Amino acid sequence: MAFLADALSRVKPSATIAVSQKKRELQAQGLTVIGLEMGEPDFDTPENVKQAAIDAIRRGETKYTPVAGIKPLREAIAAKFKRENNLDYDWTQTIVGTGGKHILFNALMATINPGDEVIIPSPYWVSYPEMVALCGGTPIFAQTKIEHGFKLQPDVLEAAITPKTKWLILNSPSNPSGAAYTGDELKAIADVLLKHPHVWVLTDDMYEHLTYGDFKFRTIAEVEPNLYDRTLTMNGVSKAYAMTGWRIGYAAGPIELIKAMDKIQSQQTSGTCSIAQWAAVEALNGPQDFVAKNKAIFQSRRDLVVSMLNQAAGIKCPTPEGAFYVYPSCEGLIGKKTPSGKVIETDEDFVTELLMTEHVAVVHGSAFGLGPNFRISYATSEDLLEEACRRIQRFAASLR
Numbered sequence: 051m052a053f054l055a056d057a058l059s060r061v062k063p064s065a066t067i068a069v070s071q072k073k074r075e076l077q078a079q080g081l082t083v084i085g086l087e088m089g090e091p092d093f094d095t096p097e098n099v100k101q102a103a104i105d106a107i108r109r110g111e112t113k114y115t116p117v118a119g120i121k122p123l124r125e126a127i128a129a130k131f132k133r134e135n136n137l138d139y140d141w142t143q144t145i146v147g148t149g150g151k152h153i154l155f156n157a158l159m160a161t162i163n164p165g166d167e168v169i170i171p172s173p174y175w176v177s178y179p180e181m182v183a184l185c186g187g188t189p190i191f192a193q194t195k196i197e198h199g200f201k202l203q204p205d206v207l208e209a210a211i212t213p214k215t216k217w218l219i220l221n222s223p224s225n226p227s228g229a230a231y232t233g234d235e236l237k238a239i240a241d242v243l244l245k246h247p248h249v250w251v252l253t254d255d256m257y258e259h260l261t262y263g264d265f266k267f268r269t270i271a272e273v274e275p276n277l278y279d280r281t282l283t284m285n286g287v288s289k290a291y292a293m294t295g296w297r298i299g300y301a302a303g304p305i306e307l308i309k310a311m312d313k314i315q316s317q318q319t320s321g322t323c324s325i326a327q328w329a330a331v332e333a334l335n336g337p338q339d340f341v342a343k344n345k346a347i348f349q350s351r352r353d354l355v356v357s358m359l360n361q362a363a364g365i366k367c368p369t370p371e372g373a374f375y376v377y378p379s380c381e382g383l384i385g386k387k388t389p390s391g392k393v394i395e396t397d398e399d400f401v402t403e404l405l406m407t408e409h410v411a412v413v414h415g416s417a418f419g420l421g422p423n424f425r426i427s428y429a430t431s432e433d434l435l436e437e438a439c440r441r442i443q444r445f446a447a448s449l450r
């Protein structure tokens with residue numbers, strides 16, 4: 051009898067973590083490696099949020115909380131959805147989890163039966179297919195194209211739906227492509243879903259506050275209210291408020307689903323950290339100037355990176371609407387040779403050789419289900435980004 055569970059064989063280790071591991075090995079040899087592989091804002095958590103946590107400790111808010119979260123946070127979440135997304139959720143329709151990842155996992159755990167299908171547009175955040183597989187479901191990949199800005203097209207969605215489809219996972223702005231859907235684009239997706247009442251939508255809006263220029267963020271239940279009864283709107287404080295380590299994610303949706311997620315969580319983690327919950331109340335209810343300030347910084351980094359990458363031979367980099375990622379194509383470099391004679395056959399070869407020769411860590415697109423591309427996280431200083439892009443240009447120019 052095998053000791054480890056069969057479910058484990060369905061899960062792949064994270065490609066992002068594997069690249070980080072290689073980066074650390076090179077750093078341990080004394081090399082200066084620029085890491086552009088991690089999806090984490092480089093800003094510190096705002097001072098008012100930290101203070102709210104300190105105050106919570108001093109007040110003795112250090113005990114177990116209700117499983118779905120403290121009422122003030124659930125009310126702050128309902129108020130956020132009303133204020134920013136024009137969505138009416140009662141506080142009892144909300145749930146707080148240990149990060150957005152936990153919310154997604156519990157939603158899938160609460161709903162997936164063996165053989166259920168979940169449609170995931172490619173390129174996708176690496177955790178979606180793994181979570182679906184762990185829950186016994188089958189990920190169904192719906193390919194997007196660079197010429198459509200990496201956005202799911204209605205006909206591709208229509209073709210992917212079967213009687214076994216349980217969920218469509220939508221992620222806008224997207225990790226890894228940065229693509230964000232306009233209201234009209236979401237409406238076109240919604241129109242397909244309206245024809246298939248058995249399909250639910252799990253919308254991962256983690257990067258909501260990171261969109262640039264005139265782009266207006268919309269979420270699907272707002273655009274198509276007829277989907278409200280089968281949408282789980284998920285969000286969190288990790289990216290918007292630079293709170294990745296605090297582990298607070300949340301969602302709102304139909305009460306029966308929220309109750310099912312609550313039931314799972316009650317036998318799993320219980321309520322998330324009480325102190326982090328009070329900090330999240332301040333993040334959502336307190337001053338929002340932090341968000342606007344960081345957005346401006348990210349936008350100028352995005353513009354720098356897109357412009358420099360488009361000056362690199364063989365690399366084509368679309369301008370994404372949001373998040374802190376770009377997802378350039380390296381198709382123009384496939385088949386070329388490095389000065390040492392190594393042929394670049396795949397995007398994974400490209401990122402490996404880039405790391406080994408120019409010491410820049412990025413993640414290959416095939417890990418996100420669409421290549422030959424690579425993902426750069428620009429959540430780091432402009433100086434480092436400029437230097438990294440110069441190295442990428444030099445590497446691309448060295449290929450023959």
Ligand SMILES: Cc1ncc(COP(=O)(O)O)c(C=O)c1O
Pocket residue numbers: 089148149150151152175221224225254256286287288294297298299
């Ligand atoms: C698209 C997407 N969803 C969810 C998450 C998870 O966020 P959290 O850190 O709150 O678990 C991430 C984190 O990288 C993400 O990129």
